[in-house]
Amino acid sequence: MSYQALARKYRPQRFADMIGQDTVVRTLQNAIESGRIHHAYLFAGVRGIGKTTAARILAKALNCAHGPAKEPDNACSICTEITEGIDLDVREIDAATYTGVDNIRELREVTQFQPARDRYRVFIIDEAHMLSAGAWNALLKILEEPPPHVIFMFATTEIAKVPATIISRVQRHQLRKVSLEELLARLQQICEAEGIEATRDALEIVARRGEGSVRDSLSLLDQIIAFSGRNITADDVATILGLADTNFFARLVGSIGDGDHGTILEALGEAADSGRDFKMLFRDLLNFVRNLLLVAGGAPPAMIAGTPEDVATIRSLSERFSYSDLLRIANLLIRDDETVNRAEHQRLAVEIALLKAATFPRLKAVEEALGGGTTPAPSTPSRRSSGPAGEPALRSAPQQKASGDLSALTARLQKARPMIASYVDQAKSATKEGNRIIYTFADAAYVDLLLDAKATIEQIATEVFGEKISIDARADAPEPRAEGRRAEEKPSALRDDPIFKSFQKHLGAEIKESR
Ligand SMILES: Nc1ncnc2c1ncn2[C@@H]1O[C@H](COP(=O)(O)OP(=O)(O)O)[C@@H](O)[C@H]1O
Numbered sequence: 090m091s092y093q094a095l096a097r098k099y100r101p102q103r104f105a106d107m108i109g110q111d112t113v114v115r116t117l118q119n120a121i122e123s124g125r126i127h128h129a130y131l132f133a134g135v136r137g138i139g140k141t142t143a144a145r146i147l148a149k150a151l152n153c154a155h156g157p158a159k160e161p162d163n164a165c166s167i168c169t170e171i172t173e174g175i176d177l178d179v180r181e182i183d184a185a186t187y188t189g190v191d192n193i194r195e196l197r198e199v200t201q202f203q204p205a206r207d208r209y210r211v212f213i214i215d216e217a218h219m220l221s222a223g224a225w226n227a228l229l230k231i232l233e234e235p236p237p238h239v240i241f242m243f244a245t246t247e248i249a250k251v252p253a254t255i256i257s258r259v260q261r262h263q264l265r266k267v268s269l270e271e272l273l274a275r276l277q278q279i280c281e282a283e284g285i286e287a288t289r290d291a292l293e294i295v296a297r298r299g300e301g302s303v304r305d306s307l308s309l310l311d312q313i314i315a316f317s318g319r320n321i322t323a324d325d326v327a328t329i330l331g332l333a334d335t336n337f338f339a340r341l342v343g344s345i346g347d348g349d350h351g352t353i354l355e356a357l358g359e360a361a362d363s364g365r366d367f368k369m370l371f372r373d374l375l376n377f378v379r380n381l382l383l384v385a386g387g388a389p390p391a392m393i394a395g396t397p398e399d400v401a402t403i404r405s406l407s408e409r410f411s412y413s414d415l416l417r418i419a420n421l422l423i424r425d426d427e428t429v430n431r432a433e434h435q436r437l438a439v440e441i442a443l444l445k446a447a448t449f450p451r452l453k454a455v456e457e458a459l460g461g462g463t464t465p466a467p468s469t470p471s472r473r474s475s476g477p478a479g480e481p482a483l484r485s486a487p488q489q490k491a492s493g494d495l496s497a498l499t500a501r502l503q504k505a506r507p508m509i510a511s512y513v514d515q516a517k518s519a520t521k522e523g524n525r526i527i528y529t530f531a532d533a534a535y536v537d538l539l540l541d542a543k544a545t546i547e548q549i550a551t552e553v554f555g556e557k558i559s560i561d562a563r564a565d566a567p568e569p570r571a572e573g574r575r576a577e578e579k580p581s582a583l584r585d586d587p588i589f590k591s592f593q594k595h596l597g598a599e600i601k602e603s604r
Pocket residue numbers: 095096097099100101106107108109110135136137138139140141142143244303304307
């Protein structure tokens with residue numbers, strides 16, 4: 090019998106089974122009962138508290154053969170198919186992969202059709218903050234005049250990244266972190282259903298560590314069951330979650346510093362054997378690196394959660410690094426946080442993130458051996474040691490000739506028309522020749538979007554420059570970068586690097602640029 094993760098096995102199929110989201114549930118049910126059905130919903134909140142779950146239940150409640158009703162019956166073929174994820178009219182879209190021009194066109198077209206069978210054609214767009222500017226624009230056009238049979242449900246952990254123009258057109262539901270008591274009760278109920286004996290103390294530690302997330306609490310419980318079987322005590326939980334961690338993370342970070350890939354993989358292998366959740370492992374690692382930074386920066390021991398031994402371990406480790414090296418490692422890891430969270434193969438994603446961090450000092454050495462002189466690319470989180478240490482990388486701006494003026498324009502657009510600014514942001518280059526500004530884009534779709542907004546940009550540009558400005562946009566094939574070519578010719582040391590080779594083999598990596 091295969092083991093099914095608890096979070097999947099116990100996904101609520103009715104509103105009544107959801108915990109901690111009473112306000113949202115009541116609002117949705119009242120709306121259904123009184124027939125006030127919105128065409129766009131947005132579910133916001135941290136991970137694992139029921140955003141996707143609520144969207145799916147709502148889709149069922151609205152489409153159920155015996156609905157629209159306050160609860161789906163979970164018996165008709167529509168409910169069953171939605172639960173299984175095979176209903177033709179209820180589509181789940183992962184925003185991160187849904188960015189291409191074809192997808193946007195498809196979205197426009199598909200909303201024009203009547204549903205195949207159900208009452209509504211529902212699009213559940215998960216991780217909505219990852220949508221491209223082009224996709225948002227297409228959605229905005231649909232939301233301005235929504236076809237009556239189409240319903241969008243967005244879910245996001247980062248509402249700040251959703252354009253204001255979209256937010257003003259959706260019904261927004263803020264989901265909350267679940268309280269400790271509710272989590273505890275849920276864990277008890279699930280243990281009972283699974284025939285697992287767990288003390289209240291043990292489950293309380295789990296619930297605390299879950300930090301308000303039902304999913305995280307359940308994956309912790311999975312790990313603990315894998316370790317201690319059907320009898321769980323507080324001691325077991327402390328062992329699994331506990332202090333052994335400081336040594337474990339010290340070993341990991343130590344080997345990142347040493348560039349010791351073997352030890353990194355070995356340690357992660359042990360973590361996998363003991364059933365650890367890699368997403369959480371990565372978050373704990375970030376926390377550990379934060380503690381290292383605190384200690385290295387001279388913070389008093391009281392600021393670091395842990396025993397005196399933990400603090401001593403952290404201190405002696407921190408002495409092996411310069412502060413800027415620590416910042417560099419922290420920056421590299423933070424950049425991969427999102428990737429790890431979203432990855433399907435989380436162990437692999439964590440391995441790659443750590444190997445990358447461990448390889449970084451050597452990449453730098455290669456670059457220096459080449460004679461240096463390359464400027465950090467905009468997206469590089471780290472800076473040369475002479476720069477302000479660890480200052481977060483600025484968002485990449487188009488390469489601008491008259492950069493002062495053009496960036497004033499970009500800043501104005503960002504304030505006044507964030508959606509348009511996000512297209513401009515995609516430009517490969519921006520040049521001002523006399524009273525003409527020309528943007529070039531690698532993706533032709535953006536040329537259309539920009540030209541759609543031409544009049545607005547011209548008006549704002551005219552204000553910014555104090556003269557009449559005209560705007561033009563062109564598609565431009567990506568050209569190989571000068572540095573990229575050089576990197577390909579020279580650094581045989583990099584090409585022979587075992588880590589690079591493994592990136593190349595497993596992920597099809599190529600050397601574009603050495604930093
Ligand atoms: N409010 C909740 N009540 C009960 N279980 C929940 C709740 N939120 C999340 N879960 C559990 O966590 C899992 C993931 O939930 P999900 O709705 O995908 O979270 P989100 O979309 O907010 O990240 C569900 O399958 C369920 O087991």
